[in-house]
Each structure stands twice: as structure tokens, then as C-alpha cells.
Amino acid sequence: MTDATLTPRRPWILGIFLTIAGAAGWWAAFQLTIDKFLVLEHPKADLNCNISVLVQCGKNLGSWQGSVFGFPNPILGLGGFAAVIAVGVSLLAGAQFAKWFWIAFNVGIAGALVFVAWLIHESIFDLGTLCPWCMLVWSVTIPLFWVVTARNLAQGVYGGLLTRFGRGLLSWVIPITVICYAIVALIAQLVLDVIHRL
Template identity: 30%
Template sequence: MCLGAGVGLFASLMLAADTLKLARNPNKALGCDVNSVLSCSTVAESWQAEIIKFGGLSFPNAFFGICFYAVFVTVAVVGACNVRLPRWFPIATWWGGLAAISYAYWLMSQSMFVIKALCPWCMTMMFATTVMFMALSHATVTVQKIPRRHRKGLCTYYRMRYDLMVDIVWIFAIIALIFVKEGAAIFS
């Protein structure tokens, strides 16, 4: 979980820096603009890149990613230190991780099917969030003993490492989807 959150934090920082570069120089290509399909600028200029608006201001998603991943790095370190936490904390953390992965996949679907451009930093964050959520789910069940119902089936699922197999198949399925949808254009 710490590794996934750390990679996501780094990608968020890089994307935030690119967002600031783009704000300062709107017509300048970014370093992560490889071609028409792999283009941070195209994604950053879409409305999906700044869905939070408050008081006439819009806030880039990358800034929220910095906060989110920093919190999850902290939670992973606390978990690694075997700090005893109240039961509500791991439940809230899991729900937060579920919200994060849902948001990451919504953004990825918007990139692929609506914006029709892929941001390398955004894809890195989506994969990092996927790995982080998978590790978080594993720890929630095996370490925190949550949920209390269906324990036997879930414990067997994790003890037999079925989760690892599902995780690997899931990640390869996403990669395959990206290459099926945009494969030829990625390498052009």
C-alpha cells in the first residue's frame, strides 16, 4: 500500500507541476506530450481535469491527488508500525480507498472514451491506486479482521493468494484494453 501510494504521490506531484506549467504557458507542449494519444496537455485542458469548483475557482485534480496519496502513505506507515486503531478507522480508510479507485477509473474512462487522449501521469496514478486499493483490501480483511461476516470465505481467498492472481489478471486486462483501444496510435 505504501509503495502504491508513494508512486501515486510522485505522479501527482509531477502532474501538478505540469498543470502549473500549462497555466503559465497555455500554448507550450509539456514533456509528457508524446503524440496525439499520449498527451497530458489534452487531458489537462478538459473539464474533467478540474471538476471541483468553489467560489469561482477551479482546482486541478492533481492537487487533490497530492493530499490523498500523502494520507495513504501515512496510513500505510501507521499500519506497518502495528499501531492499534479504533475499528472505525480501517473501515473509513477502506471506503476512502474505494472512493479513490472509483474516481481514478472514472477519470481513466473519460480519458479513453471522451477526451480520447491518455495522460501518462494519470495512468500511473490509476495503476498506483489499483495496487494501493488491492493491498488495502487485503490488509483490511487479514489484519484488521473486517468484515466480521463471511470471514471464512474471505480469509481463504486471501490465504490461498487468489487475490494476487485476480490483481495480476485485472492489471493485464486494463493494459490490454488500453492497447486494443489505442495501440496503433500510441506508437505512432
């Protein structure tokens, strides 16, 4: 056997996806953090993300939902998405992680998805707004959860019995993500009448 045969293949696609998704999420969290600082300095500041009464981030940043844990939510995004970028870049560099790491990573992303689902609910039903940077975070977190979960199942992280299911799920990640987007869009339309208010 040659060295090439013994060396496991690097998961290029997963590494690239995690790096790009993490960077997009981090950028959105960074923009929200900057806007939060701006509002704290100048309460009446006109934020770039405030496009209309419906599409804005000012109301979200100023609400209690925007600081659930006693500090601005975007700070969680800065740390969380930096971790996603680090994992993606590490995979591209040839790093291999233990099962416990993948489980912990998956749990972290699942927690992020639950938090995002709650924020989507609050934004649409209570605040009545669609925050542009928040929506970018939503758009990134949803596929991150499905990709990492399907990858872990396919690689036997949760046991060999689920490997086949995981491989099948991997092929459905894009349609599932699109369905999730469509559900959020439909709810937003039904509750906020987005089409007529844009």
C-alpha cells in the same frame, strides 16, 4: 509470557507496500500539479509528459474531466496519497488502528478506485489519450484497493464470517491486479489501437 509474545507482530509487508504505493501515487500527482501550473503560466508550454498525440497529459489537464470538482484533480492525489503514506509509515512504526479507521480508509480507497475507473473511461473513450502520470495513478490505486480490502476482510474488520474469504483473497491480489491491468490495456488497444499508434 514474554513481552515479545504479548506484542502483536507489525504488518511490515503492508506498511512497506502502502508507503511505496503512496509515494508513487503522490509523485505522479505532484508531477501533474506542476504541469498544471506550467500550463496556466504558459498555455503553449511543451510538457515533458506530452510524448505523442496518443501519450500525453496536456489534453487531460486542460479538459473539464481534469477539474471535476472545480479544482485540478491532482490536488486530490496529493492529499489522498499523502494519507496512504502516513498509514504505511505509521504501521511500520508500530501503530494500531481501530476497526472504524480501517473501514474509513477502505471507503476512501474504494472511492478513489471508482474515480480512477471513471477517469480511465474518460481518457480512453472521450479524450483518446493515455496520460503517463495518470496511468501511474491508475496502476497504484488498483492494487491499493484490493490489498486494503483483502486485509480488512482477513482481519475480521467486516465480521468474522468473511475472515476466511479475506485470507483467500489476499493470495489472489497479484493475479487480480494483473487481470485489471490487462483489461484496461485491452480496452485501450481496442479503442485507441495503441500498438500501431505508438
